[in-house]
Amino acid sequence: MSNKNIRILVPLAEGFEEIEALAPVDLFRRAGFTVVLAGVGATEITGGHGITVACDTVIEDVGIDFDAMVLPGGGLGSKNLAGSWEVNEKMLMIANTGKVIAAICAAPAVVLGPAGLLEGHQAVCFPGAESNTPDFDFGTERVCVDGNIITARAAGCAIEFALAIIQKLTDGEISRKIGKSILAQD
Structure with missing residues (x-):
């Protein structure tokens, strides 16, 4: 499988944590993955710190033909993802095909937990969520x-989070190369 054939869905909802969304998207694209940013309710979504991102599409218009779905956190962003029927439907359908579901910060507790996706798994989340x-x-x-x-x-784990996803979706060598290049290690 070439890396372009690896498809990742990243839904963005108002109030998302910018680092948790954009750092992984950057690394996924460095890995050569196809990344689809899908806005919840609009194609322009503003994060919790005022950064507006132009999405590729809206969540209602995407299917489930993805290798992974990555849910950024942020208190308000996570609540808005959890409140989206389309996000939950696609997340459960992608999970039921055995594909990767990844969430950071509040999203594991606010989105994955209530949807039943953490049952039988180990997980972490933002302290307090x-x-x-x-x-x-x-x-x-x-x-x-x-x-x-x-x-x-x-948010401080966003790079490690993205590299773990890349490693899961590839043989791991790409994750090591990207990690080495962005950390300026010999």
Whole structure:
């Protein structure tokens, strides 16, 4: 499978955490993946810190032919993702095909937990967001990979989160090369 054939869906909702969305999208594109940014309710979505992003499409117009769905966090952004019927429908359908579902910050607790996707898995979330999924015991690692569920704690983990997703979707060499290049290591 060439990297262009690896397709990732990233839904954006008003109030999303910009670093958690844009850092992974940047790294996915460096890996050669096809990334589709899908806005919830509009094609221009403004993040929690006032950065407006032009999406490729709206969530209602995308199918489920993706290798991964990546949900950025942010308190308001996560709530808006969770409140979108289209996001939940596509997320569950993609998960049911055995593809990767990844979420960072509040999104694991606000979106994945209530949708039942954390059952039988280990996961992490932003400290304090756990109350959105009260019957789940979240871990404390920065990034947690458990089968096809990948979660991370906060914006400061966005690079590690993206590299874990890239590693899961490829043989791992691409993840190592990208990590090495952006961290300026020999």
